[in-house]
Amino acid sequence: MTDGVPTWEEIARDHGRFLYAVAYRLSGNDDEAQDLVQESLIRVRRGLERYEPGSLEGWLARIVTNVFLDEMRRRKRRPTDALPDDPERVLPAAPAADEVYVGLSDDIQAALSALPEEFRVPVVMCDVADQSYEQIAEALGVPVGTVRSRLHRGRKLLREMLSEHAA
Template sequence: MPWQPPTWEEIVREHSARVYRLAYRLTGNKQDAEDLTQETFIRVFRSLSSYTPGTFEGWLHRITTNLFLDGARRKKRIRMEAMGDDDGHVADTGDFGRPERGYEHANLDQDVQKALDALRPEYRAAVVLCDIEGLSYEEIAVTLGVKLGTVRSRIHRARAQLRDALEHLAPTRGGA
């Protein structure tokens, strides 16, 4: 019997929380995460007939991450043309989406999310896929369409930048 793709309802029910979580970590705020999640499922809907059986979750990660990176490049280009150096970014301190995701979102400290937001998009994507989503370096390379060495380099640089950005939170040694 040939492979039958899952129904649209099954895809949304089974994968929407995972896609939203990844989108939130990549974008850093609820509104952009919702938009990215919606764009991802639109792309999935349009491309489902051409999907070749494999790791469906990997395919979703790849679509979500590529849409994020495309959007980040587009925003950078628009910002450079229209706004100069001021990107007008305002940190989102509102709620974190639906209640079932509240604990998870609330437990990624605002300082950590702010530090993630400060990373270049390609570094942020690599470190989020590795350290938050739990993908292997090999899976990240496939998802991002880059070489394994590039993944290692991006994750190393991202972690170094995160360490620098978050060092003020580390307890001081030897008392004040």
């Protein structure tokens, strides 16, 4: 590390789990989470020169969220891109041992994945990446009030889905 700026390897080592957790909660599956982390670290490496020491996890959360949103926009523009060449990849792969989480953790992920993207992103940024409303607003390019209302609606929807399952 020089001048308080970590190297990308240090970021991968010290904040890799954080990046993967945010990526997984946003995307809802391991394959996409891996791609998001990889692309995020490429952007981290290229952007390190412009990084100003401050909230590193805030900066990383913003990068991984942007990578996710870019991918979502790309799919909306070119829906055929979402269809993989390999027909076997249409079906979700069986989870590897590392991906199997017990009980309600799966339910939380399922509920998060079922949330519309506009609610899921602020919920993940707030409750997984621990970002302030201002940071989320800046990352998403929306007013703080919009973050507040989307986050609240997202949590209400989550609560409904989780309580349906629990009942």
